[in-house]
Amino acid sequence: MEDVLIVGAGPVGLMLACELSLAGARPIVLEKRAEASALPKANGLGGQIVDVLDHRGLLDRFSAGSPFSGRAPGFPFGAVPLRFDGIDDVPLRLLLIQQPRLERLLAERARELGVEIRRGSEVRDLAQDEEGVTLDTGDGPIRARYVVGCDGARSVVRERAGIAFPGTTEAEGLLFGHFKADIKVFESLEGEGLEPGWNRRPNGRVLLTSLQDGVLIAGVRAPGAFTEEEVSLADFRAAVRDVLGVDVPLGEPIWMSSTVAQGRLAERYRAGRVFLAGDAAHLFPAGGSALNVGMTDAVNLGWKLAAVLRGRVRETLLDTYEPERRAIGERTLLHSRAQSAIDRAEGEDGEALRELLGEVFAFAEPARHLAILLHDSGIQYGSNGEAVVGRFVPDLVLEGGGRVAELMRAARPVLLDLGGGAGSAALLGDDWIDVVRARCDDPPADTLLIRPDGYVAWAGADGIEEAARDWFGLATAR
Numbered sequence: 453m454e455d456v457l458i459v460g461a462g463p464v465g466l467m468l469a470c471e472l473s474l475a476g477a478r479p480i481v482l483e484k485r486a487e488a489s490a491l492p493k494a495n496g497l498g499g500q501i502v503d504v505l506d507h508r509g510l511l512d513r514f515s516a517g518s519p520f521s522g523r524a525p526g527f528p529f530g531a532v533p534l535r536f537d538g539i540d541d542v543p544l545r546l547l548l549i550q551q552p553r554l555e556r557l558l559a560e561r562a563r564e565l566g567v568e569i570r571r572g573s574e575v576r577d578l579a580q581d582e583e584g585v586t587l588d589t590g591d592g593p594i595r596a597r598y599v600v601g602c603d604g605a606r607s608v609v610r611e612r613a614g615i616a617f618p619g620t621t622e623a624e625g626l627l628f629g630h631f632k633a634d635i636k637v638f639e640s641l642e643g644e645g646l647e648p649g650w651n652r653r654p655n656g657r658v659l660l661t662s663l664q665d666g667v668l669i670a671g672v673r674a675p676g677a678f679t680e681e682e683v684s685l686a687d688f689r690a691a692v693r694d695v696l697g698v699d700v701p702l703g704e705p706i707w708m709s710s711t712v713a714q715g716r717l718a719e720r721y722r723a724g725r726v727f728l729a730g731d732a733a734h735l736f737p738a739g740g741s742a743l744n745v746g747m748t749d750a751v752n753l754g755w756k757l758a759a760v761l762r763g764r765v766r767e768t769l770l771d772t773y774e775p776e777r778r779a780i781g782e783r784t785l786l787h788s789r790a791q792s793a794i795d796r797a798e799g800e801d802g803e804a805l806r807e808l809l810g811e812v813f814a815f816a817e818p819a820r821h822l823a824i825l826l827h828d829s830g831i832q833y834g835s836n837g838e839a840v841v842g843r844f845v846p847d848l849v850l851e852g853g854g855r856v857a858e859l860m861r862a863a864r865p866v867l868l869d870l871g872g873g874a875g876s877a878a879l880l881g882d883d884w885i886d887v888v889r890a891r892c893d894d895p896p897a898d899t900l901l902i903r904p905d906g907y908v909a910w911a912g913a914d915g916i917e918e919a920a921r922d923w924f925g926l927a928t929a930r
Contacts, residue, residue: 453584454480454596455761459575459609461488463551464730464746465602466558466569470508471754473565474863475904477761480596481567482589484574488559491707492550492630495663498524499744500828500844502545504751507860507906511547514557519663520548529822530738530794531650532809536823539816544823548663551743575603578612578726585725598757600727602750605714607732613723619716622737622792624656624673626711627683627691633668633703644698654798656695670702673795683708713737715789717781721774727753734781736788738795741826745784748828748905749777755863755904764884765925776833783829787822836919838911840896845908850890859888859902865909865924866902867916870895885924 456472458465461483472479497505502521505511515521524544526535536542559569577588578599585599601609610617645651651658656674663669672691685705692700716735721728730746753773759765797805812818824830833842840846848856848870859866869889897911901919910919 454478454594455598456480456757457482457585457587457594457596457599458602459587459599459607460602460604460730460732461485461555461559461569461571462602462604462730463554463558463743464750465600466555466562467747468600468602468729468750468754469562469567469569470558470565471751471863472758473562473567474508475755475758475762477754477758479567480594481562481569482573482575482587482594483569483571486572488552488555490552491709492552493709494551494554494740494743495669496520496546496548496550496740497554497743497747498527498544498546498740499748499826501744501747501751502547503844503847503857504748504906505547506847506857508863509858509861510557510561514549514554515547518548520546522546524823527823527826529813529826530791530806531652532794532806532813534813534819534822536819539820539823542820542823544827575608575612578609580613580723580725597761598725598727600729600753600757601732602728602730602746604731605716605735607728609726610718610728610732613726613728615723615728616719617716618719619714619735620737622713622715622796624675624713624796626713627672627688627708628659628711629670629683629688629702629708630706631668631670631703632666632706633701634666644696646696646700651696653695653697657795658692658695658700660700667706668703670700683710713792715785715792717778717785721778722770727757727773729753729777733777734785736784738792739784739788739826741784741788745780745829748780751905752777759925765923769923779831780829783825783831787825787829833907836910836912836915838897838908840900840908841911843908844906845900845902846896848892848895850892852890854890856902859886860904860906862886863904865904865920866900867920868900868902869898870900871898885920 455477456479458468458479458481461481465481469479469481505514524546526533573589575587575589579586584595584597586593586595601607603609648661659671661669674695688708714735715737718728718733721733729749736742756769760767760770835841845856865885867885867887899913899916900908901910901916903909909923910916
């Protein structure tokens with residue numbers, strides 16, 4: 453019997469495979485596509501996942517050649533721009549990387565860690581019992597102790613596990629594509645009152661922008677827009693003309709797609725030995741948060757599954773996945789629905805709403821609050837009274853120039869003694885928890901117990917051994 457079967461070799465499934473393998477489990481990734489997709493469905497990562505890549509020592513590798521990687525200077529919230537100039541503690545980080553390259557790098561990393569990726573393997577059915585889960589892939593059954601559905605909005609795993617996917621579907625359609633074009637196209641359209649970004653008209657919006665030389669990114673949002681899966685260049689041009697009243701020289705298409713935005717949240721993230729992550733668990737109608745939330749779902753689940761599979765902790769640890777990550781999904785769905793509503797509002801009422809929100813968002817506190825929402829949703833997993841507990845660990849600069857992120861490369865728990873000392877002696881005999889003694893300016897607590905996913909499980913000396921037993925199955929207590 454296999455350890456874990458991951459259904460879906462997109463960014464979420466591949467990230468989960470890497471995390472499981474780092475933590476000592478043996479995952480297999482099943483992907484129905486024979487070849488990796490070349491469609492740049494996403495153009496970058498924004499939020500906590502960028503910090504996680506830093507924790508795993510992958511950020512330099514993934515950002516090589518990127519047009520931007522670092523703290524966000526600003527970000528759109530719906531159709532209202534946020535500006536973070538002069539706000540020192542904005543957490544939101546961005547990494548511009550197109551999805552095909554992101555998937556390729558994640559697949560390379562997974563193979564380096566010994567992960568098997570089986571392409572052309574389509575899951576048709578699922579059955580589970582007390583010991584494991586059996587998948588029918590068409591090539592015969594395959595069985596594992598756990599299955600994770602990372603197979604997107606139309607998840608077969610979710611459907612076969614009997615998990616409902618309630619939510620809403622928007623009336624507007626979205627056409628989106630990349631085109632080979634001279635970026636001077638913007639100059640030729642100046643007389644039409646068009647500019648880079650979203651151009652709003654009474655019957656819809658058209659996006660015209662570029663992230664690399666020679667490639668025009670175009671999008672059309674409009675009620676009743678063409679929403680078939682197959683999109684022709686003539687359809688795209690007609691949709692642009694219907695909104696703008698003029699033809700835009702789009703150029704030769706590189707790829708085009710059509711979709712309808714949805715806001716959905718799985719009724720459960722777990723059914724027995726079956727788990728959901730990414731778009732299989734949640735769909736957000738706006739805001740660009742899907743990859744951030746989906747990939748951090750994977751990071752939350754990976755170490756927990758591996759710890760149970762290796763017998764380090766009781767299976768009850770897996771009960772923490774759904775409440776932690778579903779709270780993130782709920783909060784992200786809330787702010788992404790708000791963004792969609794801000795964007796959809798039309799006429800003088802819509803213009804008034806966006807203008808007033810633009811004035812409010814220009815103040816530091818609203819901008820900071822929204823940046824936190826976009827970065828990690830602002831949810832705290834739980835606390836013992838210390839503000840840092842249940843939060844992603846701050847990247848403290850330690851004496852000697854090291855950083856906390858560098859302690860997290862191996863995806864193991866870390867006890868960081870910043871001056872307290874108490875309790876750490878009992879953890880020295882554990883073969884899983886790394887005990888590090890260091891100093892830094894203004895430590896958030898004398899002692900931090902950090903989970904492999906980067907969240908602080910406990911802070912302070914009192915109760916730290918009990919917390920280590922609860923989260924990591926401290927060897928001296930087993």
